[in-house]
Amino acid sequence: MSTSERAISALAAWEPEGGGGTNVHAGDVGWATRNEDFEPRIWENDSGEIAAVGIGSGDEDITLSVAPDHRQDHVLAARIRSDLASVKVVDTPDGTALREALLADGRRLGDDPWQAFYRPTTSEDLDLLDDAVAPLAGADDVAARVAVQRAGFEGSTFTVERWERAAASSAYDGRFDLLLRTPTGAPAAVATGWMSRPGACGLLEPVATDPEHRGHGYGRRVVLATCRALARAGASGVRVVTPARNEGGVRLYLSSGFQTVTQWRFLVK
Numbered sequence: 001m002s003t004s005e006r007a008i009s010a011l012a013a014w015e016p017e018g019g020g021g022t023n024v025h026a027g028d029v030g031w032a033t034r035n036e037d038f039e040p041r042i043w044e045n046d047s048g049e050i051a052a053v054g055i056g057s058g059d060e061d062i063t064l065s066v067a068p069d070h071r072q073d074h075v076l077a078a079r080i081r082s083d084l085a086s087v088k089v090v091d092t093p094d095g096t097a098l099r100e101a102l103l104a105d106g107r108r109l110g111d112d113p114w115q116a117f118y119r120p121t122t123s124e125d126l127d128l129l130d131d132a133v134a135p136l137a138g139a140d141d142v143a144a145r146v147a148v149q150r151a152g153f154e155g156s157t158f159t160v161e162r163w164e165r166a167a168a169s170s171a172y173d174g175r176f177d178l179l180l181r182t183p184t185g186a187p188a189a190v191a192t193g194w195m196s197r198p199g200a201c202g203l204l205e206p207v208a209t210d211p212e213h214r215g216h217g218y219g220r221r222v223v224l225a226t227c228r229a230l231a232r233a234g235a236s237g238v239r240v241v242t243p244a245r246n247e248g249g250v251r252l253y254l255s256s257g258f259q260t261v262t263q264w265r266f267l268v269k
């Protein structure tokens, strides 16, 4: 089994049933798989089981999740701290020995807080449908999904090949990769949802509306449709994160029934 697939199954097992959740969701690994050179970093315990997973880009940044039974493991924390000595920005879960070790190492809190949101599944999610939003059906939809992503995120390097790599990940499920078209058929908004396992919390990553179609409620509709698709498949709720300064993202999630769970800061050198 590849390192990515091992990480996905470890993260799926760690995902709690309620909101909150670990820093890295199985879906984050699936989404990161779009990049050709991506491989998560893993740390194993003495039994050879994965005790921590990190995703990031080289020495720039890394986001970590720690297995629930290793959150207070100071030996593991010291090992990871030393392995990450050259990494500039580290995102670790609160309340872990690892976060304490990194702070004790002289790292400081970064300037830009991130905000985490959670929306529990409701009974309404099980029957409300939106005809304008549907899973990708064929090459035209994939091309449209890629185009909306590229228009929505400045500097996006997304391509059909990258979509294909993410879609080949075991974390991917096409029922949650949704495209909204306007009444004239123009592709306007996209959201990809991820579910680690039924009964656990799902993830939204990413969400975007083409700038030409913003301000018409399409972002909210595609978010709600993705939450509903996750709910119908058995997710207990959905979480999503965005930089707190991303006013559009924050407003979108609050207006889609999400509540703020926490704000937190990365640890920087």
Ligand SMILES: CC(C)(COP(=O)(O)OP(=O)(O)OC[C@H]1O[C@@H](n2cnc3c(N)ncnc32)[C@H](O)[C@@H]1OP(=O)(O)O)[C@@H](O)C(=O)NCCC(=O)NCCS
Pocket: 152, 153, 189, 206, 207, 208, 209, 210, 213, 214, 215, 216, 217, 218, 219, 220, 221, 241, 242, 246, 247, 248, 249, 251, 252, 253, 255
């Ligand atoms: C965030 C984004 C998806 C919003 O798309 P949209 O289709 O314009 O959003 P909607 O029209 O559905 O608006 C939903 C709510 O958010 C509010 N909103 C949307 N963009 C906003 C902005 N830039 N500033 C303030 N509020 C904003 C709307 O007023 C609306 O609020 P209301 O329901 O209280 O009236 C879009 O701006 C985008 O693609 N941004 C870049 C990618 C991104 O940041 N994605 C989200 C984080 S991963």
